Amino acid sequence: MSKLKLNGVSKAYGATLALRRGDLEVMSGEVHVLMGSNGSGKSTLCKIIAGAVRPDAGKILIDDTPVTITGPRSARAQGIGIFYQELSLAAHRTVEENISLAALPVKSGVFVDRTALKERAARYILLFENVAGEGFSADALVGNLRPDQRQLVEIMKALASEAPLLIFDEPTSALDRAQVDRFFEILRDLKSRGRGIIFISHRMDEIKAIGDRVTIIRDGETIATLNLAETDAATVIRLMVGGAGDMPASQSSAPAAVDGKDGAALTVRGLSGRGFRNVSFEVARGEILGFGGLHGQGQSALLRAIFGAGSITAGEVLIGESRFDASSPRDAIRRGCAYVSGDRGRDGVISGRPIIENVTPIHYLRHRLMIARPRKLRDKVTPALESMHTKFASLFHPISSLSGGNQQKVIIARWLIDRPDVLLLDDPTKGIDLSAKADLFTLIRQLAAQGLGIVLYSSEDAELLGNANRILVFNGGSVTRELTGADRTRYNLYQAAYEAA
Amino acid sequence: MSQVVSRFLSFIRQPIIAALVLIVLLLYLGQMLSPGFASGGQILRLLIVASLLGIIAAGQNVVILGGREGIDLSVGGVVSLSAIIAGNVMNGADSGILPAIAACLAAGGFFGLLNGLGVTLLRIPPLVMTLGMLGVLQGLLVVIRMGIPSGQAAPALSRFVTQPLAFGIPGIIWLWIAIGVLMALMLNRTVFGHRIYAIGSNEHAAYMAGVPVRLIRIALFMLSGMFAAIAGLCLLGYSGTSFANVGEQYMLPSIIAVVFGGTSLAGGKGGYTGTMAGAVLLVILQSILTTINIDESGRQMVFGATLLLLMMFYGRGRAMRA
Known part of the structure; x- marks a missing residue:
C-alpha cells in the first residue's frame, strides 16, 4: 500500500531550480533510501514533505489522498515526522x-x-x-x-x-557501530508495523543493511527507483554520476604529475586533531593537491588546524624543510602560510570597512608595520585586485558594497602582495558566480606555476577534476583513497566518497 | 526639490552634524532661558567641563569600537581613584605634579589591564567585568579615604585647568584638542587603529588575518583606564580638593557621548570626532537642566532617557543583544 506519493514536485529559489521534478513513492513497511550528491535536491525534497518548504508545482498524496501541506504543523497533523540533519x-x-x-x-x-x-x-x-x-x-x-x-x-x-511516515536525514553521521545497529533494529521493528520510512545516508554499507528500495536524485531530478536487493553499489554510483561518468570529458584536465624537483612545500605526517586523524601527505612546490569526499569529512578541520586555527593532538607539519606547528593564524602567516575560507562572512570579510583595509592586514603583519598609509599601499593593492579582474569603484568604498564573488577576490588579494609559500583553499568558491570562479582558478593555476604549494578542498567535483594534480578522498576524518593520473574521474571520486571507510 | 530635501535629511542625519546642530539650538535655548548663557566666558567654562567628560569618553570610545559588547563601566571609579591618588601625591606642591601623573597613569593602566585580562582570558562579558571592577574600586576608595577628604591640587595644575594658557584658552582644552588629533591619527593612520576596527567589525575574520585580538582588546581597556586617570587628575585641578566619588557621575554620560557621536555600540563603526561633539552637547544639556533648577537625580533621569532615545533613533538596539 502506498503511504506517500509525490508526483512531479518542483521548487525554485529565485532563478535556481533546487528541485526540477521529484517523483517518489514510499510504501507502508518499507525503508526507502534517497541518494544523490551534495546539492542534488534531496534536502529540498524532504523539506517539502515535512512542510518546511512549499513546492511550486506537483502533487502530494498520503494514503492515496491528495493533500496540501501548509507548514510543519500541518505535516505533523498529517502523520509525518522528521529527523533533521542540523x-x-x-x-x-x-x-x-x-x-x-x-x-x-x-x-x-x-x-x-x-x-x-x-x-x-x-x-x-x-x-x-x-x-x-x-x-x-x-x-x-x-x-x-x-x-x-x-x-x-x-x-x-x-x-x-x-508518525506513520518518518523521514531520517543523515541520522547516523555521529553514531558509533553499536548505536547504529540498535537504531536499525528499531527501524526494522517500525517497518514490520507498517510504517513508511525515508532514509538518507551517504554510507553504502548502511544503505545495503537497512534499505529496501533506493531512489536516486541527480541535478534536481529523481532518476530511478531500484530494488536494493537486485542492485550493486557500482550501479547506484553510476546513476548518481550520470552517463558521462566514465567518459574522458569528466576526467581531470590538470596535468597528472608535477615535476617535484623543487622539493616539498608542505609536508604533513600522521596529523590528528578534532575532526581528522592520522593524515599524511606532501605537496610539492608548484603542485595543486585536491581534497575530495563528502562534506564535513575532516577536510576543513584539517586545513584550519594546519593554519593554526584548530586543534592538533598528534603528528607534525613542515613548511619546506623546517618544522611548522602554528599555534595561531598569526604565527602561520608569518611563516608564509595562507588560508582562504569559503565562509567569507565568518572568516574573511571585515564588514563595513573599506576594501583596502580588507587587503592590507597580511602586509602589515608580515612587515611588522606600525603606521598605516593606505594611499602609499595603493600601488601594491591595485595590481593584486586587478590580477583577478575584481570590479570595484574605489579602494575606499566599503567591502560590503561588492558582490559575493568580488568580496572573495578581495579576500584572496590580501595574500598576493607578499607571496606565501603554501596556500590552503577551503572550498573557496562557495556561493560565488561562475565568472568569478573562472577568474579564481586561473589565478590559482598561475600561483602554482610560480612555485606555491596549493591545497584545494572543494565540494564541487568539477573544480577538483579541473585543477588538482592529485586528489585525496576523505572519509570519516581520514584519507581513504588517493586518485592520481587517469584514475581522476568523476566515477572514482564518487565511489571513494560513498564507500564506507 | 525632493532630492534637495532628501539630501539635506541624509546630511543632517549624520551623527556629528546632528550633534553640531543640536549644540547651536541648545545654546540658543540656554540664552533664552538665562541671558548670558551663551557668553564667551560661559562657553569656555562649559568647554572645560566638556573636556573632562570628553577625555573619559575617549577611552570609552575605543573600548566600544573594539566590539564584542565592549563597554567600560569602571571609568567613574578610576576617575575618583585617580583624583585621590593625585591629591595625596602632590599635596598642594607643584613639584609633585610629575610623580602624580605617573602614579595616576599606572593606577589607571593597572585597573584597565585587570579589566582586559578578565574580558579576554576569563571570557567575562565586559558589562559584568567592568561593573564588578567598579564595585571593587568603590570599596577601595572607602578604605583609602575612610570618609575624610584628603589631598590638595598643586597650584600649577589648577591654573592649567581653569586659567587661560594660550590665546585665552585654558590648558585642559588644548590638551583635549591634542587628544582629539592623536585619536584621529591613531584610529585612521596606524595599524593599531585599523586593527581596532577590524576586531570590532568581525573578530573571527580579524583573527584569521593574523590580528592579535586579545592583546588589542587588553590594550583598549588599558587605554580606557589611563584616559580616565588623566581625567581624574584634571578633575582634581578643577575642584581643588578631591571629594567623595567625584567620578561617579561620569560613567553614563561617557557612554552617551560616544553613542551621540555616531559610534555603534556593536563596535567597528564610528570615531572620536563625533564623540567630542557629543561631549559638548551633553555638557550644555546638563547646564540647561541646572539653569532650570533640575537637580542631580532629575539630570540622571534625563540622561538615561536620552541614551534610550538615541538607541532607538540610530536603530542600534541590536548592538546590545547578548
Whole structure:
C-alpha cells in the first residue's frame, strides 16, 4: 500500500531550480533510501514533505489522498515526522523535555503534565538502553551531551512523533557501530508495523543493511527507483554520476604529475586533531593537491588546524624543510602560510570597512608595520585586485558594497602582495558566480606555476577534476583513497566518497 | 526639490552634524532661558567641563569600537581613584605634579589591564567585568579615604585647568584638542587603529588575518583606564580638593557621548570626532537642566532617557543583544 506519493514536485529559489521534478513513492513497511550528491535536491525534497518548504508545482498524496501541506504543523497533523540533519534541540532543556518538544503533554489545559512526560520519554530512552553511553539520562541537559548522544535525542524525538511516515536525514553521521545497529533494529521493528520510512545516508554499507528500495536524485531530478536487493553499489554510483561518468570529458584536465624537483612545500605526517586523524601527505612546490569526499569529512578541520586555527593532538607539519606547528593564524602567516575560507562572512570579510583595509592586514603583519598609509599601499593593492579582474569603484568604498564573488577576490588579494609559500583553499568558491570562479582558478593555476604549494578542498567535483594534480578522498576524518593520473574521474571520486571507510 | 530635501535629511542625519546642530539650538535655548548663557566666558567654562567628560569618553570610545559588547563601566571609579591618588601625591606642591601623573597613569593602566585580562582570558562579558571592577574600586576608595577628604591640587595644575594658557584658552582644552588629533591619527593612520576596527567589525575574520585580538582588546581597556586617570587628575585641578566619588557621575554620560557621536555600540563603526561633539552637547544639556533648577537625580533621569532615545533613533538596539 502506498503511504506517500509525490508526483512531479518542483521548487525554485529565485532563478535556481533546487528541485526540477521529484517523483517518489514510499510504501507502508518499507525503508526507502534517497541518494544523490551534495546539492542534488534531496534536502529540498524532504523539506517539502515535512512542510518546511512549499513546492511550486506537483502533487502530494498520503494514503492515496491528495493533500496540501501548509507548514510543519500541518505535516505533523498529517502523520509525518522528521529527523533533521542540523539538529533542532533546545540545549538548555533536559532530554525528556526535548523528546516531547513538539507536543508537550498538558493537563488542566495549561500545565505541563510531568508524569506523562516522564513516562513517554522513558519509553524512547529505553529503546537505546546500554548503547547511549555515559552521562545519558532523562534529566540530563542536552547541551551537556556528546554529539552522538544529541543525535540519539533527535532520533528519539522523531520516533516520539509516532508518525506513520518518518523521514531520517543523515541520522547516523555521529553514531558509533553499536548505536547504529540498535537504531536499525528499531527501524526494522517500525517497518514490520507498517510504517513508511525515508532514509538518507551517504554510507553504502548502511544503505545495503537497512534499505529496501533506493531512489536516486541527480541535478534536481529523481532518476530511478531500484530494488536494493537486485542492485550493486557500482550501479547506484553510476546513476548518481550520470552517463558521462566514465567518459574522458569528466576526467581531470590538470596535468597528472608535477615535476617535484623543487622539493616539498608542505609536508604533513600522521596529523590528528578534532575532526581528522592520522593524515599524511606532501605537496610539492608548484603542485595543486585536491581534497575530495563528502562534506564535513575532516577536510576543513584539517586545513584550519594546519593554519593554526584548530586543534592538533598528534603528528607534525613542515613548511619546506623546517618544522611548522602554528599555534595561531598569526604565527602561520608569518611563516608564509595562507588560508582562504569559503565562509567569507565568518572568516574573511571585515564588514563595513573599506576594501583596502580588507587587503592590507597580511602586509602589515608580515612587515611588522606600525603606521598605516593606505594611499602609499595603493600601488601594491591595485595590481593584486586587478590580477583577478575584481570590479570595484574605489579602494575606499566599503567591502560590503561588492558582490559575493568580488568580496572573495578581495579576500584572496590580501595574500598576493607578499607571496606565501603554501596556500590552503577551503572550498573557496562557495556561493560565488561562475565568472568569478573562472577568474579564481586561473589565478590559482598561475600561483602554482610560480612555485606555491596549493591545497584545494572543494565540494564541487568539477573544480577538483579541473585543477588538482592529485586528489585525496576523505572519509570519516581520514584519507581513504588517493586518485592520481587517469584514475581522476568523476566515477572514482564518487565511489571513494560513498564507500564506507 | 525632493532630492534637495532628501539630501539635506541624509546630511543632517549624520551623527556629528546632528550633534553640531543640536549644540547651536541648545545654546540658543540656554540664552533664552538665562541671558548670558551663551557668553564667551560661559562657553569656555562649559568647554572645560566638556573636556573632562570628553577625555573619559575617549577611552570609552575605543573600548566600544573594539566590539564584542565592549563597554567600560569602571571609568567613574578610576576617575575618583585617580583624583585621590593625585591629591595625596602632590599635596598642594607643584613639584609633585610629575610623580602624580605617573602614579595616576599606572593606577589607571593597572585597573584597565585587570579589566582586559578578565574580558579576554576569563571570557567575562565586559558589562559584568567592568561593573564588578567598579564595585571593587568603590570599596577601595572607602578604605583609602575612610570618609575624610584628603589631598590638595598643586597650584600649577589648577591654573592649567581653569586659567587661560594660550590665546585665552585654558590648558585642559588644548590638551583635549591634542587628544582629539592623536585619536584621529591613531584610529585612521596606524595599524593599531585599523586593527581596532577590524576586531570590532568581525573578530573571527580579524583573527584569521593574523590580528592579535586579545592583546588589542587588553590594550583598549588599558587605554580606557589611563584616559580616565588623566581625567581624574584634571578633575582634581578643577575642584581643588578631591571629594567623595567625584567620578561617579561620569560613567553614563561617557557612554552617551560616544553613542551621540555616531559610534555603534556593536563596535567597528564610528570615531572620536563625533564623540567630542557629543561631549559638548551633553555638557550644555546638563547646564540647561541646572539653569532650570533640575537637580542631580532629575539630570540622571534625563540622561538615561536620552541614551534610550538615541538607541532607538540610530536603530542600534541590536548592538546590545547578548
